[in-house]
Amino acid sequence: xxxxxxxxxxxxPPVASYAxxxxxxxxxxxxxxRQFDYACTSAVDSLQIAAALESGGITDRIAHDEYxxxxxxxxxxxLYRRVPRRLKTQAGERRxxxxxxxxxxxxxxxxxxxxxxxxxxxxxxxxxxxLLVGLVFSTAVGWAWGLGVSWLGYRLIGRGFHEEAARLLLxxxxxxxxxxxxxxxxxxxxxGLPTHTVLLATGQMAYQMAASVLIMYRLEAWLLLSLLxxxxxxxxxxxLGSPAWGQSIALWGSTATLIILQLGAFxxxxxxxxxxxxxxxxxxxxxxxxxxxLGYGSLSATLVLLGNARYMFSSLDLSLSILPxxxxxxxxxxxxxxxxxxxxxxxxxxxxxxxxxxKVWRALLQSLGVCLLAVSLISCVTVFGLYQLGMLSQEGTTxxxxxxxxxxxxxxxxxxxxxxxxxxxxxxxxxxVLLYLxxxxxxxxxxxxxxxxxxxxxxxxxxxxxxLGRVAHYR
Amino acid sequence: xxxxSLLNTRTTPMKIALVTEGTYPYYTGGVSVWxxxxxxxxxxxxxxxxxxxxxxxxxxxxxxxxNLTGVTNxxxxxxxPPARKRGGGPPPAWFDQIHLTFLRTLIRPTAMLNQRPLxxxxxxxxxxxxxxxYAQEADLAEALLSxxxxxxxxxxxxxxxxxxxxxxxTAKPKPILTxxxxxxxxxxxxxxxxxLSRRAxxxxxxxxxxxxxxxxxxxxxxxxxxxxxxxxxxxxxxxxRYLSYLNDPSSYAVKMLLLNFFRLLTSTxxxxxxxxxxxxxxxxxxxxxxxxxxxxxxxxxxxxDPAEFLPAEGEAEAPTIVFMGRIDPLKDLHTLIRAFxxxxxxxxxARLRLFGPVPPGNEVYYQSCxxxxxxxxxxxxVRFEGRVAHPAEAYQAGHVVVLSSxxxxxxxxxxxAMACGRATVSTNVGGVAEGVGEAGMVVPPRDFQAIAxxxxxxxxxxxxxxxxxxxxxxxxxQKFTLEQSIEAYRQAYEEAIAGPADTEELAPVETGLxx
Numbered sequence: 001x002x003x004x005x006x007x008x009x010x011x012x013p014p015v016a017s018y019a020x021x022x023x024x025x026x027x028x029x030x031x032x033x034r035q036f037d038y039a040c041t042s043a044v045d046s047l048q049i050a051a052a053l054e055s056g057g058i059t060d061r062i063a064h065d066e067y068x069x070x071x072x073x074x075x076x077x078x079l080y081r082r083v084p085r086r087l088k089t090q091a092g093e094r095r096x097x098x099x100x101x102x103x104x105x106x107x108x109x110x111x112x113x114x115x116x117x118x119x120x121x122x123x124x125x126x127x128x129x130x131l132l133v134g135l136v137f138s139t140a141v142g143w144a145w146g147l148g149v150s151w152l153g154y155r156l157i158g159r160g161f162h163e164e165a166a167r168l169l170l171x172x173x174x175x176x177x178x179x180x181x182x183x184x185x186x187x188x189x190x191x192g193l194p195t196h197t198v199l200l201a202t203g204q205m206a207y208q209m210a211a212s213v214l215i216m217y218r219l220e221a222w223l224l225l226s227l228l229x230x231x232x233x234x235x236x237x238x239x240l241g242s243p244a245w246g247q248s249i250a251l252w253g254s255t256a257t258l259i260i261l262q263l264g265a266f267x268x269x270x271x272x273x274x275x276x277x278x279x280x281x282x283x284x285x286x287x288x289x290x291x292x293x294l295g296y297g298s299l300s301a302t303l304v305l306l307g308n309a310r311y312m313f314s315s316l317d318l319s320l321s322i323l324p325x326x327x328x329x330x331x332x333x334x335x336x337x338x339x340x341x342x343x344x345x346x347x348x349x350x351x352x353x354x355x356x357x358x359k360v361w362r363a364l365l366q367s368l369g370v371c372l373l374a375v376s377l378i379s380c381v382t383v384f385g386l387y388q389l390g391m392l393s394q395e396g397t398t399x400x401x402x403x404x405x406x407x408x409x410x411x412x413x414x415x416x417x418x419x420x421x422x423x424x425x426x427x428x429x430x431x432x433v434l435l436y437l438x439x440x441x442x443x444x445x446x447x448x449x450x451x452x453x454x455x456x457x458x459x460x461x462x463x464x465x466x467x468l469g470r471v472a473h474y475r
Numbered sequence: 476x477x478x479x480s481l482l483n484t485r486t487t488p489m490k491i492a493l494v495t496e497g498t499y500p501y502y503t504g505g506v507s508v509w510x511x512x513x514x515x516x517x518x519x520x521x522x523x524x525x526x527x528x529x530x531x532x533x534x535x536x537x538x539x540x541x542n543l544t545g546v547t548n549x550x551x552x553x554x555x556p557p558a559r560k561r562g563g564g565p566p567p568a569w570f571d572q573i574h575l576t577f578l579r580t581l582i583r584p585t586a587m588l589n590q591r592p593l594x595x596x597x598x599x600x601x602x603x604x605x606x607x608x609y610a611q612e613a614d615l616a617e618a619l620l621s622x623x624x625x626x627x628x629x630x631x632x633x634x635x636x637x638x639x640x641x642x643x644x645t646a647k648p649k650p651i652l653t654x655x656x657x658x659x660x661x662x663x664x665x666x667x668x669x670x671l672s673r674r675a676x677x678x679x680x681x682x683x684x685x686x687x688x689x690x691x692x693x694x695x696x697x698x699x700x701x702x703x704x705x706x707x708x709x710x711x712x713x714x715x716r717y718l719s720y721l722n723d724p725s726s727y728a729v730k731m732l733l734l735n736f737f738r739l740l741t742s743t744x745x746x747x748x749x750x751x752x753x754x755x756x757x758x759x760x761x762x763x764x765x766x767x768x769x770x771x772x773x774x775x776x777x778x779x780d781p782a783e784f785l786p787a788e789g790e791a792e793a794p795t796i797v798f799m800g801r802i803d804p805l806k807d808l809h810t811l812i813r814a815f816x817x818x819x820x821x822x823x824x825a826r827l828r829l830f831g832p833v834p835p836g837n838e839v840y841y842q843s844c845x846x847x848x849x850x851x852x853x854x855x856x857v858r859f860e861g862r863v864a865h866p867a868e869a870y871q872a873g874h875v876v877v878l879s880s881x882x883x884x885x886x887x888x889x890x891x892a893m894a895c896g897r898a899t900v901s902t903n904v905g906g907v908a909e910g911v912g913e914a915g916m917v918v919p920p921r922d923f924q925a926i927a928x929x930x931x932x933x934x935x936x937x938x939x940x941x942x943x944x945x946x947x948x949x950x951x952x953q954k955f956t957l958e959q960s961i962e963a964y965r966q967a968y969e970e971a972i973a974g975p976a977d978t979e980e981l982a983p984v985e986t987g988l989x990x
Contacts, residue, residue, distance in 0.1 A: 039721060044731040047738065047764075051717035055881035057903065057919030060760070073764055085650075085727070159530065160836075281532055347655035351633065353626050356654055471654060472620035475662050 028066055032058075032075075033083050040079050041086035050076035102334055107220050109330035113323065114227050115207060117234040120242055121250035126196035128313050134200035136309050137187055138180055142208035144297030145176040150212055151293045156281055164281040166269045169216070173209035173265075180205035203258055210265035222264040230257035292422035299429035300410075303456075306436055307402070307449040317386045317396030318446075324378035325403040325410075331374040332407065335367040336414045342366075343474045357469035364468060368411055375407040398446040405453040412460040419473045421463060428459035489679040489968065492696070494525045494689040500546055501526060501533035503832060503862070504801055505887045506684055506709050509777055515540045516961035520968075523678065525549055527670060527688050549673060551666045551688070566618040570609055574624055577602035578631050584735045588742055588766065597746060599739040603671070603691075604698055610672040619665045620658075628657045632728070652728040659725070660732045667736070675699035680968055683744070686712035687737065690744035697747055703971035706748040707775070709884030710905060711761045713741045715805065718882055742766040749971040752964070754885040755906020773967055776910070777885045778960030781952055784894035786944075787871040794934045795826045797873030797897075799866055799888045800880075802833045802841045802859070807902075809847055810923045811879040816851045817927035822934050827857045830869035870895040874940060875933045880904055881920045889915075890955045893947035898940040900929040910955065914946035 033040050039052030050072050053063075063075040123131045149172045156165035184201035188194070214223045233253020237246045304322070311318035342363040350356045379400045386392040409428075416425050436452035443451065467473060493499075499510035514522045524546045526533070531550030539546075566574075580587050580599040587598055609615055618624060632652040670691040681696045682705045683689035696702035716737045720730045745751060745767040752775045753759050759772055796815065800806050808829065815827045833841045841859075848857050863869045866888075870876055876892035876899045883905035890910055892899050899915035901907045908917050916933070918925035933940050 042721065042727070044720075044727070044734050045738075047713070048717040048721065048734065051714045051882075052721060054714070054904065054920075055718055056921050059903065071760070073760075283532060344655065347658060348653050350654045351629060351652075353622050353629070353654065469622070471622055471625050471658055472662075475658060 029078065029082070032067070033079055036079070037083075040083040043080060043085075046073070046077040046080035049079050053079075101337070104218060104220050105334040105337065106330040107224070108215065108333055109327040111211070111215075111220065111223055111227070112329055113326045114231060115204075116326075117238065118230055118250065118254040121234055121237050121247055122200060122254070123313070124242060124244075124247055125251060126194060126200060130193050130197040131200065132309060132312055133187060133191060133193060134184065134197045135204060135312075136305050137184055138201040138204035138208070140298065140301040140305055141180050141183060142176070142205045143301035144294050145172075145179075145205075146208050146212045147297035148290045148294045149173065149176065149209075150216060151290055152282065152286060153216060155286060159281065161281045168282070169213055170266075170269045173213065176209055177202060177206050203254075206262060207258060210261045213265040213268055214261070217268040219264065219268055222268075223261065226257050226260035226264055228257075229253045229260070292426060293417075296413075296417070296422065296425050296429065299426060299433060300413075303429055303433050303436065303452065304406070306433065307399075307445070307452070310445060311399070315391065315393060315396065317383075317392050318399055320382055320386070321396060321399035322403055323382060324375045324400070325407050327378055328371065328374045328407055329410075332371050332411050332414065335370050335411065338370075339363055339367040339415070340418075340474075347471070347474055353469070353471060356471065360468055360474075364415075364464070368408060371411045372404060372408055375404050379404060395444060395446040398444075398450050402446070402450040402453045405450070405457045409453065409456040409460050412457075412464050415468075416460060416463055419467060421467070424460070424463035428456055428463065431459060432456040488519050488521065489972070490521045490523065491968070492523045492525055492676045492678045492681045492692070493684060494527070494681060494692045495684045496527040496687060496689050497529070498684065499526065500524060500535040500537040500539070501528060502834060503536070505777070505884070507537065508887055509709065510684055511537055511540070512778075512957060513961065513964060514543050516957065517965060518542050523547065523676070525676065525692055527551060527692075549670055549692070551669050565621065565623060566609070566613065569605075570613075570618055571623070571627070573602045573605040573609070574618070575627060575631070577606065578628050580739060581732055581735050582631055584739050588739070597743060600743045600746060603694065603740075603743065606668065607671045607695055607698060610668075611674070615668065615672055616665045619661055619668070625654070625657050625661055628652075628661065629654065632657075650727040650731065653726075656726050656728045659729050663729075663733060664736060671695065676702070678702060680705065680971060682968075683707065683748075685709060686741050686744055687716075688740075690740065690747070694744065694747050704748050705750045705752065705967055705971050706744060707752045707754065708758050708762065709754045709777075710882055711758055711884070713737055713765065714761060715882050718805070738765070745771070749974075750967050752967055755909050757906045757909060758884065773963070773970075775963045775967070776906075776955050776960060777887055777890060778955050778957040779887065779890050779894050779951065780957045781894055781948075784867050784870075784891050784951075786896035786948055787867075790874050791826075791872055793824050793826045794822050795828055795873040795875075796930055796934075797869055797876050797892075798827070798829045798831070798879070799863075799869045799876065799892070800831045800878070800886075802829070802831055802837055802844065804837075804840050805880055805882050807879045807881045807921060808844050810921050811877060811926065812844060812847050812851065812853065812857065814877075814879070814923040814926035814930065815857060816853060817924065818930045818934070819853070819856060821931045825856065825930075825934060827853075828860050828869075828872060829858065830860045830863045830866075830872075832862045866891050867895055870897050873897065875900060875930055877926065877930065878902060878907065879920075879926060880907075883907055885910055890951055893955075894951040896944040896948040898933050898943040899947065900926060900933065902926075911947075912950055914950045915943055 036049065036052055036056060039049050043049045043052070053072050053076055058072055058075065060071040063069050063072050067075050067078075069075045069078060119131060119135070126134075149169060152172070153165045153169050156162075156168060181198060181202040184198040187201075188197045211223055214220065230253045233250045233256075237243075237250035240246055308319075308322050311321070313319070343360050346356055346359045346363070350359065383392060383397065383400055386396065413425055432452040432455050435455050436448050439448035439451050493510060493514065495506065495510060498504060498506040500507070510524070514524075518541070520542060522540075522543050524543060526546060527549045529550060530552050531548050533548065535546060576598050580602070584599075606615060609618065629652065667688060668691070670688060673692075673695070675695040675698070676692065677700060678696065680703045681693040683693045684707055686706060686708055690704075690706060693702075693704040693706065697704050716734060720734055723730060725733075742765045745762060745765060748771060750773055751762060751767050751771045752773050753762055754775055754777060756774055759767075759774065762772065763769065796818065798806075798808070798811060802808065811829075812827070815825070818825050818827075844859075848854060860869070870892045874897075876888070876897045878886060878888055878899065878901040880886070880902055881904060883902075885906035886901075889899060889901055889907060893911070893914060899911060901911055901915060901917055902920035902922075903917045904920050911917055916929040918929050933943075
């Protein structure tokens with residue numbers, strides 16, 4: 001037989017499960033039972049014991065001569081009849097590793113937000129319009145591309161192809177940065193913008209790709225470390241009131257961050273052992289499968305950017321309204337994992353689907369509640385601060401509410417993504433984008449955005465309803 | 476040899492589908508060698524290989540013979556099978572009924588397996604057939620993983636019908652089936668049954684290279700076109716599943732249902748096959764025990780080309796023990812390494828050279844071997860040599876060739892080493908004792924002391940080595956040549972085409988040592 005077989009390390013030496021006279025018995029059969037204790041106590045039927053006996057050297061002749069039974073099958077039958085099963089219980093999870101994982105996930109929100117500190121210095125250097133175009137373009141491309149690359153990377157990691165995943169990430173990240181650069185060049189040419197726009201778009205894309213790699217390799221600490229020069233330089237620049245002479249220091253801080261970050265991502269990929277032989281690990285089906293993911297990334301980026309780009313250089317309350325959502329992205333990730341863990345636990349604890357369904361609904365509402373609470377809390381603090389400064393407008397409040405709904409929709413979308421419900425996801429985001437564009441003729445931009453995110457939230461809630469209790473989704 | 480004299484009388488070209496799982500043409504190993512030899516050895520027939528594989532991305536590592544017209548990859552994992560919708564909605568009531576029957580036999584297989592002959596009472600076969608029909612026009616995966624199907628499994632398990640099977644005074648506690656277990660089992664079964672979603676092959680004959688999932692392809696062709704079906708068994712697929720699941724961390728209920736599935740599938744395939752070809756007489760015991768009829772059985776031994784494996788000339792300087800084969804738990808290299816540690820006590824200058832690849836997925840086992848070597852302080856005397864260009868080079872590199880497996884069919888390693896005139900030490904598993912006869916040393920499996928004693932004896936006694944080596948080559952020339960093996964299969968194909976056999980085994984009988 002030349003199929004490969006699974007290797008499971010041998011269990012600890014068995015503790016005999018026999019009691020009383022059986023334990024003390026010195027008959028040949030009892031001794032054999034003790035010798036093959038693990039097989040006898042865990043076998044699903046007598047044939048499994050027969051297989052274990054044969055692999056341990058017991059033949060028909062031995063069964064006959066030493067145990068007085070016709071063959072190994074009869075001997076196994078006798079052992080199966082005599083020895084009781086000893087069923088194992090599943091081992092529990094380690095809590096300490098989960099705490100670290102939670103911390104890592106929670107850090108993602110601030111890590112996504114921190115690069116924003118560099119924008120004032122960049123805007124001062126290259127101009128507001130260039131910054132806007134460069135950021136919107138690279139964020140849209142980076143969002144969709146990053147999502148697609150991560151999806152393919154995790155697919156490979158899921159199949160155990162770590163080396164191939166590293167190679168793929170490296171290649172696709174480089175292709176993504178190059179594509180963003182070319183796109184930005186074209187855009188700058190068409191809009192007549194300075195070449196700085198291209199530099200900004202390329203740098204932003206490179207940041208997104210490198211950050212994705214570091215997060216995938218669980219190297220958030222490196223990501224934070226690389227952000228330090230930018231945080232220090234730009235923070236200092238902002239505290240001092242953005243003086244002209246501090247601009248180049250702030251820009252150099254951001255550049256240093258970008259360089260350290262690229263280095264970190266490159267080291268992470270380089271350290272992954274290279275596959276000894278190259279063979280295909282992705283098929284055409286995977287590349288077709290990634291298309292809806294790219295579509296989802298593009299549509300979600302479009303909705304967010306359409307709603308927010310116009311406010312980037314307007315009043316502070318409007319430009320800050322997205323901050324609670326960005327800072328809470330880690331909470332969303334954390335709660336998605338918690339939802340999955342709870343669902344898995346319910347599957348292990350429940351015997352009936354009718355018990356499972358209400359439990360999983362409760363888990364969903366609980367996790368969604370935590371996400372909305374996190375966004376609400378940050379929003380309340382920000383709104384209160386703005387109100388105290390007299391900088392809160394009605395439009396600003398509307399935008400904060402819209403982003404709260406968007407957070408809920410993103411959370412549910414993560415679940416729909418895991419269930420591959422791409423049709424609903426694409427449809428609901430496309431509908432929201434269209435509503436935003438259409439409502440803009442009748443309503444203010446903020447109200448249009450609130451209407452669009454409300455529609456999105458309703459659509460994804462409808463989508464999740466009938467399928468949440470489908471057990472097969474929790475494989 | 477009388478039986479072979481009847482052979483080679485008809486050479487009507489046929490189109491044959493050779494069905495493999497996890498072997499040819501993507502991996503090395505005994506079954507792959509055999510498949511390649513079989514195709515090459517019958518140039519008059521056209522072969523199509525159907526390879527049950529992991530994810531469909533595997534690449535062939537064998538140069539295809541001229542009469543191999545194509546390879547169909549049939550992945551169980553990685554990609555969803557094409558969904559064939561029945562117009563939406565839940566599966567029809569008749570599917571619910573066949574699924575219920577399927578699960579009932581899965582939970583309590585003995586009620587069906589104890590009937591002899593299985594015949595029309597084989598409810599597992601009937602439900603498989605019905606599922607094949609369903610899968611041809613609808614999405615079987617969707618149906619098997621629906622909440623209704625999962626609930627059916629849970630209901631059946633927790634019904635009184637199931638519980639009573641565990642109410643013997645010694646059976647405690649009862650195994651629990653959680654919803655998670657039911658999902659795991661249903662998901663795995665959905666993957667294992669994916670061959671049923673493919674169109675049946677239109678060929679003259681289907682030949683499954685082993686039992687298990689390969690046989691689904693043969694059954695589908697039989698149900699659809701009445702295609703003759705030959706089933707080979709190199710090792711015992713079911714026995715290896717049992718061993719593999721012994722230390723599996725899955726819950727008891729999951730292991731039980733999956734192993735019941737394999738057991739039922741094996742018995743059912745024996746019922747459907749026209750000819751079953753065990754590759755040793757030892758295999759017959761398991762086949763007969765699981766429902767094969769003696770009239771179906773034709774023992775076929777593997778064979779080697781004596782011109783390819785010439786007698787080794789001379790020996791290496793340092794006393795060397797050679798292992799040749801995949802680095803795999805079934806080869807029980809831990810026992811071999813422990814045995815070698817004892818050998819070094821008596822023959823300090825001894826070396827152990829392990830030739831063979833580490834198949835993808837076996838890296839953990841390979842590492843465990845390296846750890847053991849390090850733990851025993853054998854780093855300077857044990858070496859993993861990796862894949863070798865030709866196996867004969869490996870045999871020629873050693874004084875003694877050891878096979879330490881805990882499960883085997885009729886291993887090529889053994890007869891190749893014998894053909895090279897090398898003395899062998901082998902564990903008494905599968906058809907090993909039949910193959911070695913009196914021309915080598917056979918010891919109990921997992922007994923590192925016995926392996927060590929035999930190795931020391933051979934390493935210290937050049938005359939014994941030479942005598943056994945000469946006898947071994949002679950034995951191969953007489954009984955286990957490639958030509959004999961191919962001719963026996965040629966006859967089996969003709970028999971299968973001709974119709975159901977009702978005579979006892981015709982193939983030459985070689986009992987060797989009794990098991």
